[in-house]
Amino acid sequence: MEDLQSLARLVESGMRLALPVDYAGVSMAMVHPLIERGISDLDVVCVPTGGLQVDMLVGAGVVRSVETSAISLGEAGGAPCFNRAVKEGSIVVRDATCPAIHTGLLAAQKGVPFMPMRGLIGSDVLRYRQDWKTVDNPFAEASDPIVLIPAIRPDVAIFHVPMADRHGNVWIGRRRELAAMAYASAVTLVTAERIVDKNLLSDEVTATGTLPSLYVTAVAQVTRGAWPYGLWGEYSADTQELMRYAREARTAQGFSAYMAGFGEAA
Amino acid sequence: MSMIQPPLPREILICTIARLLDGVRHVAVGASSPIPAAGAMLLRALKERAGAAPVKISILGSVEHNFFTNGSTELFDCAGQGRIDAFFLGGGQIDGQGNINLVGVGDYPRSSVRWPGSFGSAYLYFVVPRVILFREEHTPRVFVEKVDFISAPGTSDEGVYRTGGPYALVTGKGLFRFDRQKGRFRLDSIHPGHSFDEIAEATGFTFEHDAEPGVTPSPDVDELDLLRGRVLDELAETYPEFAAQMRQSLTEIA
Numbered sequence: 001m002e003d004l005q006s007l008a009r010l011v012e013s014g015m016r017l018a019l020p021v022d023y024a025g026v027s028m029a030m031v032h033p034l035i036e037r038g039i040s041d042l043d044v045v046c047v048p049t050g051g052l053q054v055d056m057l058v059g060a061g062v063v064r065s066v067e068t069s070a071i072s073l074g075e076a077g078g079a080p081c082f083n084r085a086v087k088e089g090s091i092v093v094r095d096a097t098c099p100a101i102h103t104g105l106l107a108a109q110k111g112v113p114f115m116p117m118r119g120l121i122g123s124d125v126l127r128y129r130q131d132w133k134t135v136d137n138p139f140a141e142a143s144d145p146i147v148l149i150p151a152i153r154p155d156v157a158i159f160h161v162p163m164a165d166r167h168g169n170v171w172i173g174r175r176r177e178l179a180a181m182a183y184a185s186a187v188t189l190v191t192a193e194r195i196v197d198k199n200l201l202s203d204e205v206t207a208t209g210t211l212p213s214l215y216v217t218a219v220a221q222v223t224r225g226a227w228p229y230g231l232w233g234e235y236s237a238d239t240q241e242l243m244r245y246a247r248e249a250r251t252a253q254g255f256s257a258y259m260a261g262f263g264e265a266a
Numbered sequence: 267m268s269m270i271q272p273p274l275p276r277e278i279l280i281c282t283i284a285r286l287l288d289g290v291r292h293v294a295v296g297a298s299s300p301i302p303a304a305g306a307m308l309l310r311a312l313k314e315r316a317g318a319a320p321v322k323i324s325i326l327g328s329v330e331h332n333f334f335t336n337g338s339t340e341l342f343d344c345a346g347q348g349r350i351d352a353f354f355l356g357g358g359q360i361d362g363q364g365n366i367n368l369v370g371v372g373d374y375p376r377s378s379v380r381w382p383g384s385f386g387s388a389y390l391y392f393v394v395p396r397v398i399l400f401r402e403e404h405t406p407r408v409f410v411e412k413v414d415f416i417s418a419p420g421t422s423d424e425g426v427y428r429t430g431g432p433y434a435l436v437t438g439k440g441l442f443r444f445d446r447q448k449g450r451f452r453l454d455s456i457h458p459g460h461s462f463d464e465i466a467e468a469t470g471f472t473f474e475h476d477a478e479p480g481v482t483p484s485p486d487v488d489e490l491d492l493l494r495g496r497v498l499d500e501l502a503e504t505y506p507e508f509a510a511q512m513r514q515s516l517t518e519i520a
Contacts, residue, residue: 021338023327024337024338047338048386049382049383068383069383069384069385069386070382070384070385071382074297074298075507078380078381079382082380083380086370086375086377086380087376087377087378087380089375089376095369095375095384096383096384097384097385097388097389097417098338098385098386099342099346099386099389100388100389102338102339102342117389118346118389118427119388119390119391119392119393120388120392121426122419122423122426123384123388123417123418123419124374124415124416124417125384125416125417125418126388127416128374128375142425144425144427145425145426146427174336175337176336176337176339177337177338178337179337180337180339232329
């Protein structure tokens with residue numbers, strides 16, 4: 001078993017980082033160790049949307065670009081640091097749509113350079129994505145334009161789960177997007193509420209919801225590691241805390257003050 | 267027996283949505299959408315009470331009212347195969363051609379006002395047959411002549427694969443239908459307490475309408491009964507705040 005700092009040391013400047021949607025299991029516990037590392041120029045891919053974690057990393061100045069289908073604090077409103085960075089032009093935003101991110105990850109999972117997807121044609125989402133290409137379906141008799149999404153191959157995926165075993169298998173339940181992230185990424189770092197003694201793969205009931213250690217690089221145990229987000233089947237989101245962040249992070253100074261306290265709380 | 271309280275404006279919206287969904291087998295509802303979720307739940311309850319074919323609902327963010335077990339990609343896979351008959355989309359801006367903007371105001375990418383982003387709209391708008399646009403705020407800043415950013419277009423050129431698109435637009439003031447041939451909205455009805463002039467003034471695009479558009483029907487006793495009981499109970503699992511507010515409003519007017 002590793003600690004949070006040793007997980008963070010596997011993330012280097014300029015890496016492409018895959019982070020999960022706010023309800024799937026966000027490793028908020030990794031935010032402070034990542035920022036403390038003093039790295040920069042991360043390219044973040046939100047799977048398929050982002051929230052507090054991405055906003056904190058952007059606010060701390062460690063992010064170069066964000067590829068996402070959306071970013072917000074949910075009920076607590078817009079993502080303050082992200083919105084500020086957009087206005088200032090200090091980060092590159094690659095606006096996407098949820099299934100395009102899934103499609104890109106799936107291409108990486110299959111080891112192919114791209115995958116086609118429907119929709120998109122005529123949208124400004126497509127117009128601004130120079131890396132996406134429209135081709136004519138080679139199997140159709142009549143003209144049938146279709147968009148190709150290049151494989152998304154993150155350097156590192158980071159997420160939080162309820163349990164892991166001592167063999168490095170992690171239980172993701174029905175949150176299959178976590179598996180999709182891991183399949184596509186070179187390195188997968190997982191934080192878990194608890195470490196269990198039994199092998200998760202030895203029981204058919206837990207095995208179906210388990211991401212095997214084959215795809216997991218390192219695991220660290222941390223209690224309430226998704227806080228202030230909730231973790232499915234474990235605890236719900238701390239909406240008051242999300243609201244407090246939304247209020248305080250409205251200015252860069254307020255954000256810094258909040259983060260000093262967040263580091264201590266974590 | 268006590269008197270039935272008159273419908274709240276939001277109850278009229280919920281019933282309007284339930285009527286627009288009539289005939290669907292499977293409706294999906296995205297995040298942060300309590301009124302569409304309530305409309306879908308009301309339709310399911312009405313069909314069940316009538317002994318009609320069941321309506322399946324997938325509410326994102328719900329555990330009890332959600333069939334998906336394959337991660338967040340499953341909604342899109344389902345939709346791409348035609349397994350989802352109806353979905354809801356909103357927009358920071360919606361224009362008269364049915365284009366929606368969920369990204370921001372001003373010159374992209376340095377938007378002066380930045381909204382969360384397009385979510386799944388750039389895909390679902392193409393492949394879900396009955397997309398209901400829902401936006402409670404009915405003002406000229408929302409309903410614009412032309413959107414600043416097209417998250418998803420209202421119509422597509424011939425030859426572009428498209429099995430879905432806008433079906434209706436429900437606002438706090440009225441109900442519009444979308445004419446896919448003309449690529450324009452037609453005012454269908456005006457919600458009780460609102461007027462045509464008010465809607466015309468609050469809408470930044472031109473739309474078609476009858477000389478004297480009708481009034482959106484209010485829920486009947488059966489609908490209100492299910493809505494105020496079973497539907498609010500079901501809704502409270504995903505939207506506790508919203509359900510509590512609705513119950514509070516009903517107490518206040520009692």
